[in-house]
Amino acid sequence: MAIVLDKSHRWRVLAAHAFLIALVALVIFPFLMILSISLRPGNFAAGSLIPETLSFEHWKLALGMSYTAPDGRLVKPDFPVLLWLWNSVKVASLTAIVTLTLSTTAAYAFARMKFRGKRAALSALMLMQMFPAVLALVAIFAIFDRIGSVFPFFGIDSHASLLLAYSGGIALHVWTIKGYYDTIPVEIEEAAKVDGATPWQAFRLVLLPMAVPILMVVALLAFIGAIIEYPVASIL
Incomplete structure (x- = not known):
């Protein structure tokens, strides 16, 4: 037998889901910003959430790997x-x-x-x-x-x-x-x-x-x- 739910219950369920989605977005947003900044070229902290140009130079330096700069220089990490x-x-x-x-x-x-x-x-x-x-x-x-x-x-x-x-x-x-x-x-x-x-x-x-x-x-x-x-x- 199917269970019939009234409109007030449906609205409560919808509001609960909306609150949980907003809470998850609030928690994840700082991590997404950190990830976005790490994928930007240079030292630009300001910009959109989705970088216009992807660059892994920061990741390579953080992992102790050398990378080639836009001017052709080979940049070596300071620390192993x-x-x-x-x-x-x-x-x-x-x-x-x-x-x-x-x-x-x-x-x-x-x-x-x-x-x-x-x-x-x-x-x-x-x-x-x-x-x-x-x-x-x-x-x-x-x-x-x-x-x-x-x-x-x-x-x-x-x-x-x-x-x-x-x-x-x-x-x-x-x-x-x-x-x-x-x-x-x-x-x-x-x-x-x-x-x-x-x-x-x-x-x-x-x-x-x-x-x-x-x-x-x-x-x-x-x-x-x-x-x-x-x-x-x-x-x-």
Whole structure:
């Protein structure tokens, strides 16, 4: 049976759609203006929304690529932006992998094992996250400067030192993954052990597949946190 709508309802639906379209246009307009300005030749900020002449010179300079000017000159970029971008992605990806590996195993120990000092260690991890890394910049620089005199691979101005420094921020991720592990019944792992699985097999083949959602969240948070971090990267 067809539903008959009165005119007032139709007008409300039409008004709601019109409001949403106007809101989307208002949000998208600044991005369209930025895109339009980036496609204009020269340094002209004023003009129509649709450029009369398309030029990719600004994009090439932003990506660290040379371009030929209208007078025939070869304009080279001032900064190797693509190299910087690749370094950021590389360090952030490795940080996400290392952080996920350490956090996953550490969280398993705190969630499933019993040992002396467990509660104190968890409290210490939480306490570590209360202080930003900016407060320890001088100490971080001094530590890696001293390490670099013995092991140059982990010294100042190296990706390894940056990766090692970022990997120290796993405390929050350990708490996050541990909280998710606590929601998974222990009986599932015990059933796997009864069937002959070793503790490592129960962890790798039973627990980890069930914890994939939180592992993806932690990996994403670690990647974003590393790629947008500047203070520590500026000294290492």
